[in-house]
Amino acid sequence: xxxxxxxxxxxxxxxxxxxxxxxxxxxxxxxxxxxxxxxxxxxxxxxxxxxxxxxxxxxxxxxxxxxxxxxxxxxxxxxxxxxxxxxxxxxxxxxxxxxxxxxxxxxxxxxxxxxxxxxxxxxxxxxxxxxxxxxxxxxxxxxxxxxxxxxxxxxxxxxxxxxxxxxxxxxxxxxxxxxxxxxxxxxxxxxxxxxxxxxxxxxxx
Amino acid sequence: xxxxxxxxxxxxxxxxxxxxxxxxxxxxxxxxxxxxxxxxxxxxxxxxxxxxxxxxxxxxxxxxxxxxxxxxxxxxxxxxxxxxxxxxxxxxxxxxxxxxxxxxxxxxxxxxxxxxxxxxxxxxxxxxxxxxxxxxxxxxxxxxxxxxxxxxxxxxxxxxxxxxxxxxxxxxxxxxxxxxxxxxxxxxxxxxxxxxxxxxxxxxx
DNA sequence: CTTTGCCATGAACGCCCGTTCAGTTATTGA
DNA sequence: TCAATAACTGAACGGGCGTTCATGGCAAAG
Numbered sequence: 001x002x003x004x005x006x007x008x009x010x011x012x013x014x015x016x017x018x019x020x021x022x023x024x025x026x027x028x029x030x031x032x033x034x035x036x037x038x039x040x041x042x043x044x045x046x047x048x049x050x051x052x053x054x055x056x057x058x059x060x061x062x063x064x065x066x067x068x069x070x071x072x073x074x075x076x077x078x079x080x081x082x083x084x085x086x087x088x089x090x091x092x093x094x095x096x097x098x099x100x101x102x103x104x105x106x107x108x109x110x111x112x113x114x115x116x117x118x119x120x121x122x123x124x125x126x127x128x129x130x131x132x133x134x135x136x137x138x139x140x141x142x143x144x145x146x147x148x149x150x151x152x153x154x155x156x157x158x159x160x161x162x163x164x165x166x167x168x169x170x171x172x173x174x175x176x177x178x179x180x181x182x183x184x185x186x187x188x189x190x191x192x193x194x195x196x197x198x199x200x201x202x203x204x205x
Numbered sequence: 206x207x208x209x210x211x212x213x214x215x216x217x218x219x220x221x222x223x224x225x226x227x228x229x230x231x232x233x234x235x236x237x238x239x240x241x242x243x244x245x246x247x248x249x250x251x252x253x254x255x256x257x258x259x260x261x262x263x264x265x266x267x268x269x270x271x272x273x274x275x276x277x278x279x280x281x282x283x284x285x286x287x288x289x290x291x292x293x294x295x296x297x298x299x300x301x302x303x304x305x306x307x308x309x310x311x312x313x314x315x316x317x318x319x320x321x322x323x324x325x326x327x328x329x330x331x332x333x334x335x336x337x338x339x340x341x342x343x344x345x346x347x348x349x350x351x352x353x354x355x356x357x358x359x360x361x362x363x364x365x366x367x368x369x370x371x372x373x374x375x376x377x378x379x380x381x382x383x384x385x386x387x388x389x390x391x392x393x394x395x396x397x398x399x400x401x402x403x404x405x406x407x408x409x410x
Numbered sequence: 411c412t413t414t415g416c417c418a419t420g421a422a423c424g425c426c427c428g429t430t431c432a433g434t435t436a437t438t439g440a
Numbered sequence: 441t442c443a444a445t446a447a448c449t450g451a452a453c454g455g456g457c458g459t460t461c462a463t464g465g466c467a468a469a470g
Contacts, residue, residue, distance in 0.1 A: 022447080038328065040245035044428060056430075057448050065428065120325060123243065160399045164391070168403055171380025172373050179372050186369070194365045198373055202407040227417080249458060261460075262418050270458065 023061045025051050030068050035113035039069055039124040069121060070129045076114040077136035083107055084143060093151030094205045100144055101199050102192045104173045109188055112177050119174065141166055151203065158204035169199055228266045230256050235273050240318035244274055244329040274326060275334045281319040282341035288312055289348060298356030299410045305349055306404050307397045309378045314393055317382050324379065346371055356408065363409030374404055 029050045033042040044065055048055040062068045087103045089096060108115045118133070125133060145166045151157035159165045173195065180191060234255045238247045249270055253260040267273045292308045294301060313320045323338070330338060350371045356362035364370045378400065385396060 036328070038243060038245055040243055041329070043426075045426080053447095054449055055428085056450075059429070060447065123241070124246070160402050161391075164396070164399050165403065167380055167384050168377050168400060171383070172377040174380075175372055175376025178376070186366075191369070194369050195373060197365050198370065198407040201409055202403040204406055248456070250456080258417095259419055260458085261420075264459070265417065 022051065022053065022057070026058060026061050027068070027072060031072050031113050031117065034069065034072070034121060035116040039065075039117075039121045066126060066129070069117075070125060070133075072114075073118055073121065073125070073133050074136070076111070076118055077133060077140070080107065081136065081140060084140065093147055093154055093156050094200070096147045097144075097151065097199065097203065097205070098196055100147060101169075101173065101196045104170075105176055105192050105195060106188060108174070108177055109180060109182075109191075115174065115177055141170060144169060148203065151205065156205050165203065169202070172199070227256065227258065227262070231263060231266050232273075232277060236277050236318045236322065239274065239277070239326060240321040244270075244322075244326045271331060271334070274322075275330060275338075277319070278323055278326065278330070278334075278338050279341070281316070281323055282338060282345070285312065286341065286345060289345065298352055298359055298361050299405070301352045302356065302404065302408065302410070303401055305352060306374075306378065306401045309375075310381055310397050310400060311393060313379070313382055314385060314387075314396075320379065320382055346375060349374060353408065356410065361410050370408065374407070377404070 026047065030042070030047050033047060033050065044058055045055045048058055051058075058068075062071070084103060084107075088099045091099075118137075122130060122133065145162060148157060148159060148162040148165055152159055152162055176191060176195065180186075180188075182188075186194075231252065235247070235252050238252060238255065249263055250260045253263055256263075263273075267276070289308060289312075293304045296304075323342075327335060327338065350367060353362060353364060353367040353370055357364055357367055381396060381400065385391075385393075387393075391399075
């Protein structure tokens with residue numbers, strides 16, 4: 001055995017540790033339980049039991065239950081914005097609207113738990129945490145608003161009220177996660193295409 | 206004072222009573238609190254305190270907390286179906302779709318608590334109660350499905366998939382209650398018209 | 411006025427909650 | 441091999457939970 005040195009980088013782990021296993025597991029279990037039963041109905045003991053640990057151990061990873069919820073929602077919104085930033089934003093407003101529609105549907109279909117929490121558990125955030133999440137959500141919705149306004153200006157879209165249209169389209173697209181099942185009669189691409197057809201017509205493109 | 210006899214009918218009240226005050230108050234307070242904070246986060250003691258009564262007294266009106274939730278949801282769905290049955294169902298599919306759209310928006314705007322609960326607290330119902338509510342919801346959505354199918358058959362609508370369109374339209378319309386405020390820049394009629402414009406175009410009419 | 415019985419009280423039941431913490435275990439670097 | 445320390449346990453804290461029930465006040469009926 002050779003004297004291979006420690007893998008460098010940001011590795012700063014000190015002695016005896018496997019927090020890099022338990023930490024993610026806690027977030028993963030909490031995400032699933034919060035989505036299935038709701039924040040208020042899930043106890044720290046229940047999360048701990050599912051992780052395979054005692055309740056007290058959770059507090060090595062989160063200062064309290066509220067932070068656990070906030071971190072999940074915050075992480076989700078930042079991931080969503082980052083993924084959206086990488087997706088295509090070029091072309092005509094119509095092209096961009098199609099890209100947005102397909103991106104929204106496919107991204108959220110892969111993360112049903114996250115979106116469920118992001119929209120259902122807002123009222124369980126403390127006021128300070130709420131404004132942060134609400135701000136990030138606003139940033140995401142602004143992407144769609146911008147596309148709609150550009151389309152109206154270019155004459156591609158005919159919309160009575162772009163602000164209301166933004167809300168309407170977001171609500172419609174979010175609905176997908178409440179009924180779509182991978183094993184069902186439609187593929188995800190089918191669903192994207194059906195929704196895109198309705199969105200396109202709704203904006204008058 | 207004359208010997209006016211007891212008001213007849215189904216009056217079967219026996220001796221000393223004001224349950225016809227407390228009963229409705231409990232449902233009213235529970236509805237508001239469940240909508241604002243969520244079923245799991247609202248305790249029986251909290252409901253009782255807001256009604257102005259001790260927790261034990263609630264059990265003169267409901268066998269348990271679960272029944273309180275179920276009765277609120279069940280009552281809401283039956284009222285919704287009854288109101289819908291009275292609304293206009295005549296004319297072309299386009300007429301009927303417009304009537305449905307405007308009915309749905311205006312009915313739900315007047316009952317924001319009810320719809321919030323009906324869509325957010327499904328997971329807090331016992332399995333038996335869940336299937337009942339889900340069945341009533343299906344009946345309501347079938348009204349829209351019927352209109353869409355009729356429009357496709359008559360050639361008025363061009364829809365890739367009426368079943369998916371039903372879900373999409375319902376989601377879109379439900380979204381109104383998450384942002385609409387009476388004091389805001391738009392009247393309810395404005396909102397109805399904006400949404401009807403989008404729905405009409407989305408179905409290709 | 412007396413009886414009737416609805417309606418509400420308030421204490422109690424056993425249980426679960428979020429969180430803390432002193433002590434134990436397990437893993438690592440030296 | 442051993443000291444250092446991260447990770448976890450298990451018990452405890454005060455408090456809230458849904459629900460039950462013996463008790464009593466009080467309005468109406470007779």
